[in-house]
Amino acid sequence: MRQHRCNAGGRRALAMLTLVVSAVVASGCYTFQPVRQASPGDQIRARLTIEEAIRQSQDRDTPIRVLDGTVRRSESDRIDLEVVTARGQTLQENFQFATSYSIPLTGIEEMSLRKLNPVKTGALLATLAAGLYLILDATVIDGGLFGSARPIDVDPAEPITPFKPVR
Numbered sequence: 001m002r003q004h005r006c007n008a009g010g011r012r013a014l015a016m017l018t019l020v021v022s023a024v025v026a027s028g029c030y031t032f033q034p035v036r037q038a039s040p041g042d043q044i045r046a047r048l049t050i051e052e053a054i055r056q057s058q059d060r061d062t063p064i065r066v067l068d069g070t071v072r073r074s075e076s077d078r079i080d081l082e083v084v085t086a087r088g089q090t091l092q093e094n095f096q097f098a099t100s101y102s103i104p105l106t107g108i109e110e111m112s113l114r115k116l117n118p119v120k121t122g123a124l125l126a127t128l129a130a131g132l133y134l135i136l137d138a139t140v141i142d143g144g145l146f147g148s149a150r151p152i153d154v155d156p157a158e159p160i161t162p163f164k165p166v167r
Contacts, residue, residue, distance in 0.1 A: 048063075
């Protein structure tokens with residue numbers, strides 16, 4: 001039998017780095033594209049004028065200038081925007097609390113439509129697949145993701161298995 005030393009430390013570090021990169025990329029799968037008009041059902045980000053932010057936030061300490069939400073109704077002079085303020089779940093159901101804002105279009109400085117970015121989404125999926133492969137490779141072949149990189153007895157006539165027979 002010959003001894004074979006796996007480069008487990010490098011693969012483990014690469015697997016951890018892949019997980020960190022995928023977490024960072026996951027937050028950027030959506031982009032916002034400026035639009036002039038929004039349709040009901042669109043998810044938008046609306047940047048309000050200072051005056052409109054003060055008017056919409058009368059019961060708050062500080063005005064909210066940016067609202068992310070779903071358009072419920074769109075007219076020629078105003079939009080009704082539903083903004084989720086809290087989410088929760090019980091054993092039986094998921095629920096959310098939302099606040100509705102009726103905003104005149106003159107009170108919106110900028111409106112952007114939320115869209116899925118296919119390039120970032122593809123990069124995320126590729127990174128996750130590579131990370132999963134590296135983790136499974138390190139776990140199955142090297143005896144655990146955080147295990148030692150000890151030499152493994154390799155017999156060219158027998159396949160490498162992660163299990164030892166119980167006698």
